[in-house]
Amino acid sequence: MKIKLENISMKFGDLYAVRNISLSVAKGEYLTVLGPSGCGKTTLIKVISGIWKPTEGRVTVDGEDVTDIPMEDRDTGYVFQNIALFPNMTIRDNVGYSPRVKDMAQDEVDDISKGHLELVKMFDRAGMFPSELSGGEQQKVAIARALASGSKMLMLDEPLSALDARVRVELRYEIRRLVKKLGITVLHVTHDQEEAMSVSDRIILMRAGGIQEVGTPLDMYRSPKSIFAAYFIGETNLMECTVSGKTRTGKITVRLRGGQAVRASKSDLEVGDPAVISVRPENVYAAKDGLKAEIIGVVFMGTYWKIRTLAETTDYIDYNVSSNDEVPKKGDRVYLVFNKKATKVFARPEEGLEEAIKLE
Ligand SMILES: Nc1ncnc2c1ncn2[C@@H]1O[C@H](COP(=O)(O)OP(=O)(O)O)[C@@H](O)[C@H]1O
Numbered sequence: 001m002k003i004k005l006e007n008i009s010m011k012f013g014d015l016y017a018v019r020n021i022s023l024s025v026a027k028g029e030y031l032t033v034l035g036p037s038g039c040g041k042t043t044l045i046k047v048i049s050g051i052w053k054p055t056e057g058r059v060t061v062d063g064e065d066v067t068d069i070p071m072e073d074r075d076t077g078y079v080f081q082n083i084a085l086f087p088n089m090t091i092r093d094n095v096g097y098s099p100r101v102k103d104m105a106q107d108e109v110d111d112i113s114k115g116h117l118e119l120v121k122m123f124d125r126a127g128m129f130p131s132e133l134s135g136g137e138q139q140k141v142a143i144a145r146a147l148a149s150g151s152k153m154l155m156l157d158e159p160l161s162a163l164d165a166r167v168r169v170e171l172r173y174e175i176r177r178l179v180k181k182l183g184i185t186v187l188h189v190t191h192d193q194e195e196a197m198s199v200s201d202r203i204i205l206m207r208a209g210g211i212q213e214v215g216t217p218l219d220m221y222r223s224p225k226s227i228f229a230a231y232f233i234g235e236t237n238l239m240e241c242t243v244s245g246k247t248r249t250g251k252i253t254v255r256l257r258g259g260q261a262v263r264a265s266k267s268d269l270e271v272g273d274p275a276v277i278s279v280r281p282e283n284v285y286a287a288k289d290g291l292k293a294e295i296i297g298v299v300f301m302g303t304y305w306k307i308r309t310l311a312e313t314t315d316y317i318d319y320n321v322s323s324n325d326e327v328p329k330k331g332d333r334v335y336l337v338f339n340k341k342a343t344k345v346f347a348r349p350e351e352g353l354e355e356a357i358k359l360e
Pocket residue numbers: 012016017035036037038039040041042043044
């Protein structure tokens with residue numbers, strides 16, 4: 001199913017929970033709506049699925065305007081954060097619920113239920129009740145139930161948030177594998193940027209009711225178009241600076257707060273412009289020469305050490321050291337260099353850096 005939103009707004013009293021959003025979702029696409037808590041993700045997905053009618057704007061599905069059609073009359077599977085299986089029904093009957101209320105014959109209902117439980121590898125639990133399953137297993141059943149409605153569109157609102165870390169990661173891949181196999185269009189809401197990056201074809205990054213940025217996970221990570229996206233997706237070091245040089249091909253040099261020159265990637269900014277650079281920890285290295293910094297913290301992350309430094313520019317700069325390597329110590333002095341291709345330059349917003357990354 002192909003979904004199109006045109007100028008969607010949703011108001012609660014005077015508050016715009018969602019403001020003027022337009023976007024298209026391709027058939028079979030796995031699209032994630034990502035953003036901080038309270039930015040309007042749930043409101044948006046409820047409007048798209050017909051649980052709420054938008055204050056303004058239109059929703060079309062496969063070219064048909066469905067704005068005024070309520071959820072129950074649409075062909076959408078919906079899975080909430082809080083797993084809502086019917087506690088007094090077996091797993092088989094939970095998954096067969098939608099076909100049954102459509103008055104299908106019992107054989108047919110059982111067939112559909114069996115098929116969908118097999119898809120999520122839960123058929124061996126068909127006779128059990130929800131309380132006899134773990135959270136992750138219940139969530140798989142909830143997804144099977146949503147799909148058993150025959151829906152070609154699945155709406156997932158924080159489907160994994162209530163689960164243990166390991167189950168959450170496994171289930172991510174499981175859901176993606178399943179929907180890709182079935183060719184289903186997915187809208188998945190999450191506040192977890194790692195989850196969004198690992199399952200999506202495309203991410204919609206929301207902020208304060210609007211769309212901040214749209215792109216593939218790789219593009220958004222490597223080439224964010226805004227300071228907010230650079231900050232919200234992955235980890236990054238942000239430093240205030242001023243553009244001090246520009247080559248004919250548009251490559252930028254900036255001066256940091258202490259006056260040190262740093263080379264960065266291409267940008268439209270001009271010499272003299274106030275700027276901010278963003279460089280991710282994996283693109284910062286300790287070297288023989290560079291920006292002077294003192295190590296003020298070392299955290300063991302398993303595959304790497306996360307090293308926090310205070311640089312002579314007065315910026316905190318983090319970098320990573322493989323846990324196979326010798327670990328630097330707190331108090332050590334280091335020289336930091338940045339991978340210039342991966343050092344992104346943004347115009348410094350007038351409201352200041354703090355405002356540019358505020359989550360609300
Ligand atoms: N039913 C409602 N009535 C009034 N305000 C609401 C309602 N639902 C959500 N809001 C408000 O709309 C904003 C966005 O909420 P929501 O869409 O739930 O955010 P998210 O899912 O991104 O955390 C919040 O400020 C929230 O308080």
